[in-house]
Amino acid sequence: MNIGLLGGTFNPIHNAHLRIAEAARDRLGLDKILFIPAATPPHKELDGEISFKHRCSMVALAIADNPHFAVSDIEQQRGGRSYTVDTLFELKNLYPDDQLYFIIGSDSFLDIASWYKVVEIFNLCNIVVIERPEALIADPISPLPVAIRSEFCYVHEELRLTHRSGFSVFFVPDTQLDISSSSLRSMIRENKSTRYLLPDSVAKYISEKRIYLK
Template sequence: MKIGLMGGSFDPVHAGHLRAAEEISEKLELDEVVFIPALISPHKSSETMTDSSHRLNMLNLSIKANPHFRISDMELRREPPSYTVDTLRSLNRSNLEDRHYFIMGSELFAEIDTWKDFAELFNYSSFVVLRRPGYDVPDSASLIPLALKNDFRYSYSDKGMDVFAHTSSNELFFVDITGIRVSSTEVRELASRGNSLRYLVVPEVEEYIAGNGLYQLEEKL
């Protein structure tokens, strides 16, 4: 199977996450996309993250109508912090026949050389870097960290997508998407002011946030 992987805090999951997953699923003809919420992101303080049970519940509410989306709680069950390389190693060991495609934004990919064991990441999965409208993204090759440039070679371009081959036989995709300009930070700020979240999150998540009083007392980073 061709399986997309989308990690993150999902605090909360919003329309931008869902639309990106849907577009990449179509463009790369993925069989499914798995959302993997982090228990504690190594780049964020645990004090700024909403309890994982709430984040997991909101994910379930958001994806229940899409049979090609599912959730893995593997990082929630593992000792923190949630390192992507550990997740990919585990998936690679347990699913030898599957091909994985880790989906991330270009702003995160630009910092990938700060991640734990970053050079190993591409041995376990292909990577899909999202190019959203309105973001100043340089040419794709310039985004590849200097320490990794010798591991990649340009392969082809097609319909808003540049592809580079990795020495492991995995691939690195830079893909143009429609994109929805919203962030979890913006959703939290709107919720804290009691503003409508309509069209930014699914209706069930807006109701869940209001019903559980999330994001009301303190600003989340």
């Protein structure tokens, strides 16, 4: 089975997250996408300290009508800082016979050389880069750590980097949905409509639980 992995704070999850997951699934023929809310992200403070339970519940509501999508609380169960490499090691053990595809934005890929134990990540799974207009990648090799650039080869006609491990970095065109969780939190605080930006079930949950109001 081919399994996509989409991590994030999902604070809150919105329609662009869902579209990114569907674009990756369609482009690469993935059987399932696991949405993995970060419990304690190492590089980001959670605005308003919205609990993991709330964020996980919103993800579950957002994906309820898609049989290819599922939510995983693996980072909460493990505890501690939510480093990508640790999550991938654990998922590799849980799905030893499956192909894993870790989905990130091009903004994250441009910064990937600074990630914790990034060299190990390239030996654990495939990476799917969703290209965004504000973070264009002119040279797919240049964001990689200098020490391992020679381990990759760019296949232009397939829009992917191949790695000597056998895994690849795939590049998927932007989904053209410019939505951010931070802007949505501001809109909610200002009592502005978020219709068509959030799944209705998530908007209802936020209203009922009265979160993001401060």
